[in-house]
Amino acid sequence: MRECVSTSCSCVRSRKGFRLGGNNRYLTFSPSFLLMKFREIAELCEKLEKTGKRNKMVELCADFLKRLNPSEIGSVVCILLGRPFPRGSWEKLEINWMILRDPILRVIKARPEDMETAIGKTGDLGAATYLLFKSRQKPQRLFIESPLEILEVRDIFLKIARVKGPRARERKERFLEGLFARSGPLEAKYLVKIITGEMRTGFREGLMRLAIAKAFGLPEEAVMRACMFAGDISRVAEIAAKRGEAGIRSLKPFPFRPIQPMLAKVAESVEEAINLHEGTTALEYKLDGARVQVHKSGGKVRIFSRNLTDVTGSMPEISNQISRELAGRRAIAEGEVIAVGRDGFPLPFQYLLQRFRRERKIREMMREVPLELQLFDLLYLNGRSLVDLPYTQRRGLLEEIAGGVKLTEQLIVHDPQGGERFLNQAIRGGHEGVIAKKPDSPYIPGARENAWLKIKPTLEPLDLVIVGAEFGYGRRHKWLSDYYLAARDEKTGKYEIVGKTFKGLTDAELQEMTDKLKELGVRREGRRVWVQPSIVVEVAYNEIQRSSKYPCGMALRFARITRIRNDKSPQDADTVERVGEIYAKQAKRRVRNR
Numbered sequence: 001m002r003e004c005v006s007t008s009c010s011c012v013r014s015r016k017g018f019r020l021g022g023n024n025r026y027l028t029f030s031p032s033f034l035l036m037k038f039r040e041i042a043e044l045c046e047k048l049e050k051t052g053k054r055n056k057m058v059e060l061c062a063d064f065l066k067r068l069n070p071s072e073i074g075s076v077v078c079i080l081l082g083r084p085f086p087r088g089s090w091e092k093l094e095i096n097w098m099i100l101r102d103p104i105l106r107v108i109k110a111r112p113e114d115m116e117t118a119i120g121k122t123g124d125l126g127a128a129t130y131l132l133f134k135s136r137q138k139p140q141r142l143f144i145e146s147p148l149e150i151l152e153v154r155d156i157f158l159k160i161a162r163v164k165g166p167r168a169r170e171r172k173e174r175f176l177e178g179l180f181a182r183s184g185p186l187e188a189k190y191l192v193k194i195i196t197g198e199m200r201t202g203f204r205e206g207l208m209r210l211a212i213a214k215a216f217g218l219p220e221e222a223v224m225r226a227c228m229f230a231g232d233i234s235r236v237a238e239i240a241a242k243r244g245e246a247g248i249r250s251l252k253p254f255p256f257r258p259i260q261p262m263l264a265k266v267a268e269s270v271e272e273a274i275n276l277h278e279g280t281t282a283l284e285y286k287l288d289g290a291r292v293q294v295h296k297s298g299g300k301v302r303i304f305s306r307n308l309t310d311v312t313g314s315m316p317e318i319s320n321q322i323s324r325e326l327a328g329r330r331a332i333a334e335g336e337v338i339a340v341g342r343d344g345f346p347l348p349f350q351y352l353l354q355r356f357r358r359e360r361k362i363r364e365m366m367r368e369v370p371l372e373l374q375l376f377d378l379l380y381l382n383g384r385s386l387v388d389l390p391y392t393q394r395r396g397l398l399e400e401i402a403g404g405v406k407l408t409e410q411l412i413v414h415d416p417q418g419g420e421r422f423l424n425q426a427i428r429g430g431h432e433g434v435i436a437k438k439p440d441s442p443y444i445p446g447a448r449e450n451a452w453l454k455i456k457p458t459l460e461p462l463d464l465v466i467v468g469a470e471f472g473y474g475r476r477h478k479w480l481s482d483y484y485l486a487a488r489d490e491k492t493g494k495y496e497i498v499g500k501t502f503k504g505l506t507d508a509e510l511q512e513m514t515d516k517l518k519e520l521g522v523r524r525e526g527r528r529v530w531v532q533p534s535i536v537v538e539v540a541y542n543e544i545q546r547s548s549k550y551p552c553g554m555a556l557r558f559a560r561i562t563r564i565r566n567d568k569s570p571q572d573a574d575t576v577e578r579v580g581e582i583y584a585k586q587a588k589r590r591v592r593n594r
C-alpha cells in the first residue's frame with residue numbers, strides 16, 4: 001500500500017482503489033495508474049519459471065494476487081494458468097500459429113526464416129518470440145505509447161474471440177498487431193504463451209489453489225471445494241477477493257454452472273477393484289461415447305461436454321428428451337451419449353464426432369446418427385446439492401426421476417467371478433469395459449481417485465498429442481501421414497515423444513489431419529513438420545519398450561490411432577508418468593507369467 005502523494009489528506013491508495021483514512025471501505029473506482037501492467041505479470045511468470053520451488057511459487061503468486069484490483073483478479077488467474085479465458089467460457093480465440101506469427105513478424109520487421117531459426121534454437125514459440133524481439137529494433141513510433149495493462153489485454157482477447165464472418169483472419173491479425181506493437185520482448189513472449197496455451201512455468205491449478213488460500217487468508221479445503229462448483233478457479237479467486245470465506249463457502253452446484261466431472265483411475269481387474277473398494281463395488285457398463293452433464297431448470301435444458309463446453313445445439317433430441325422425461329423442476333445429471341446403429345449396438349466413437357462437428361445439417365445427422373443418452377449420476381435436485389451423498393443414494397434418486405431416460409446397466413458385486421461375467425457381458429454388448437464405483441463414495445468433482453475405477457480387458461489405450469508429422473510415400477505423398485505421438489510431462493509441461501505411427505486413419509481423416517497440421521506447423525525439417533501440440537489422438541499399442549530412441553526412454557510398439565479425440569485438449573493427454581506406470585505393470589506381469 002502506498003501513501004497518496006498528490007494530496008495532503010490521509011487517503012491511502014492501494015490497487016483496490018482509494019481507502020479513506022481509518023475507514024476500511026474502498027471506493028470502487030480504479031484510476032488507471034493503479035491498474036496492473038501486463039509487463040508485471042510477465043515478470044512474475046519469469047520468476048515462477050526460474051524458481052521451480054513449489055512454496056516459493058505459491059508465495060510469489062499470493063503476493064501478486066494481494067496487490068491486484070479486484071477487477072483484475074480473474075484475468076490474472078487465467079493468464080497465470082496459461083488460458084486467455086476461464087475454463088468453460090463460450091469465448092475462444094481460435095488463433096493458430098500462422099495467424100499469430102505474421103503480425104509478430106510485421107511488428108519487428110523479421111522474416112519467417114528468422115522465426116524458424118529462433119524456434120530451432122529455443123524449441124518454444126514464446127521463447128523464440130522473445131529472442132527475435134530482443135535482437136530486432138521495433139520501428140520507432142511517433143508518439144509514446146503507454147504500456148499494456150492486464151485488463152486491456154483481456155479486452156483485446158475478448159474482441160478477437162468475437163471476430164466472426166468475412167475477413168475474420170485479417171481483423172484478428174490487426175488486433176494482434178496492436179498488442180505486439182505495444183509489447184517489449186517479455187510481454188511478447190508471454191502473449192504468445194497464453195495464446196498458444198503453452199505456459200510451461202510449472203505453475204498449475206493445485207498451486208494456484210494454495211496461492212488463493214494464502215493471499216486471502218482462507219482454509220485450503222474451502223478453496224478446493226469452491227473450485228469444484230465454480231466452473232473455473234478464476235471465479236473462486238474473484239469471489240474470495242470480494243467476499244472472503246463466506247463467499248466461497250456459499251458456492252454450490254447450481255443449474256447451468258457446469259461442474260468439474262469426477263474421473264476414474266485404472267484398475268487391472270475386477271478383483272483389484274473389489275479389494276480397493278473394501279469388499280463391495282458397483283459395476284457399471286463403461287460406454288464408449290461422450291460424457292455429458294445435463295442441466296435442467298424449469299423448461300430450459302443445457303448440455304455440457306466433458307471439458308465444460310456447451311454442446312446443447314448439437315444434440316436437440318437429447319435436450320428434448322431431458323426436458324420431457326426427467327422429473328424434477330431443477331436437476332443436474334450426468335451420463336454418456338452414444339451413437340447407436342440400426343441393430344441397437346453402439347457405433348464407433350467417430351460417428352458421434354460427426355454429430356459434434358456438423359451442427360448445421362443437424363436434422364439430417366439426427367436421422368443418420370441416432371443418439372442415445374444413458375445417465376449414471378445425479379448431482380443436484382430441486383435446490384439440493386447431492387454431491388456429498390453416497391453413490392448408492394444418488395443412484396437411487398436418479399432411478400426415481402429418470403422417467404423414460406435409460407440408466408447405465410449396473411450390478412453390485414462382492415465376488416470377482418460375478419464381476420468378470422458382468423465385464424464380459426459389457427464387452428459382448430459392444431462396450432469398452434466397466435467402471436467400478438465405491439458404493440459409499442461421494443461425488444468429488446474434478447477428482448481422479450480410487451472411488452471410480454475403469455476396467456478394460458486389454459492394455460489401456462493412451463491419449464497422446466501429435467507434436468510432429470512426416471509426409472508419406474507413394475499414394476500417401478500428399479498427406480502428413482506419419483505422426484510423432486507425445487505424452488505430457490507433468491513436471492516440465494513439455495510433450496515428450498513416446499512413439500510414432502502411420503496407422504489407423506482413413507483417407508478422409510488423413511486429409512483432414514493434414515490440413516489441420518499444416519495450420520499448426522511451427523518448423524519444417526525436410527519431409528518433417530513440427531507442430532504446436534493441439535491434436536489429441538487415442539492410441540492402441542501392443543507393448544511399451546525401453547528405448548533410447550526418444551529422450552523419455554520409452555517407446556510404444558505397434559502403435560495405431562484408434563480415434564481422434566476432438567473432445568480432449570493437450571492438457572487432458574496421458575502423462576509420461578502414466579506411460580511409465582503401464583510399462584512397469586507390463587514388466588511385472590511378464591515376470592509373473594514366466
Ligand code: AMP
Binds near residue numbers: 284286290291
Ligand atoms: P476416461 O475418459 O478413459 O478417463 O474414462 C472415464 C470416462 O468414461 C468418463 O469421463 C465417461 O465419459 C466415461 N464413462 C462411460 N461410462 C461411464 C459410467 N458408467 N460411469 C462413469 N463414466 C463413464
